[in-house]
Amino acid sequence: MSAGSEAFKLSFEISPVILVNGIASLVPGQMLPIVALTQAADFTLGLLNGETVPTTLDKYLCHWKPLPGTTLIANQIGQYPFANQSIAANAIIVQPLTISMQMNCPVQDEGGYTAKLAALTVLQQALSAHNRLGGTYTIATPSQIYPNCLLMQMRDVSGGESKQVQHTWQFDFIQPLTTINQAVQVYNSLMNKIAGGLPTGMFPAWSGISSTVGAAVAGSTGGSTLLPSAANLVAGAVAVPSATTYGFAV
Incomplete structure (x- = not known):
């Protein structure tokens, strides 16, 4: 396999989900690829044994792919009456984007059920802690990269094509319209206007005695x-x- 194919497979199939902030706050760059969680046991064994395992990407536990239904543009049309058709044609209400990813993690080796149980337990606990700390996710797909996403749910969608159970999981993400960084920027702008005594457009300006009015005692x-x-x-x-x-x- 060529280097380009390996890079594509690593980016979009092995580790397309990146944890941002949250539990990744102490990591340089505050970004943690999810493969660091799903292959945590293998990386530990590799450091202890002085070798890298697994040797190929095909041997990695989890393989990802985007599911049909992922949105690039999502709008809603206003349902209330409009003055004319010209206004109604432009009444677009932007909606959050939804991204669904499928993680396939079948047991490949003898004794793999124990390793799989440990890996998924670590993954569930790490993602739960990441969500509680307000962490976000960056999702990489071949058509679009979605930053500032939130994890809505992780559920079992395993079918009957295999004798194994719980081998396929679906992750549902949502990309909100307003991110934390945007909210902080708006808040700082408002506070600067209030501190400077400028009209904010939201609240009436403070009034007082004019400086030109004086009195001789x-x-x-x-x-x-x-x-x-x-x-x-x-x-x-x-x-x-x-x-x-x-x-x-x-």
Whole structure:
């Protein structure tokens, strides 16, 4: 098999699912290929024995392929009344994309059931922890690469074509419309606008006393109080009488 064929098989058949953040936060690049989980036992044995096992990609436990029904574009048409046909024709509501992957993991060697049980147990626990930590997935298919996906479910879809049981599993992923990074960017932009006193488009701007309005504080003898910025107004030119005007001694 050529190097190109090996690279294609490794990328889209052996390890097309990559864990991002979550349990991969301590991994350089914060990305962990799923083959590191499904072949964890073999990698450990290889390090202990000083050899690499298995020797070919065909001997790997899990083989993946995308299932029919995976979406590249998903839209919904608004069902409410429109003013005219021109508006109705453009009333497209974008929907999240769905990706379904099939993982085939039959037992290939004598005593493989024990290794398979251990591998799938590690895989289930690792994916559960990854989901609890808010981790996402990047799915690689020959037609599209889907980043920022969430795992919805993993279920057994084994058929009767083999005497083995639980040899085929289906993974259902969804790609949300708004990712965590996009939400953080929107939040930071809003907070910067609020801190800078700029209109946000969501909330009314804070109002207060204008900086151009001033006041001359009257002296201790009860002098008049004027508003310099409103000197052209009649009310602004009227002096406040002192206490002596009314016959009171100060």
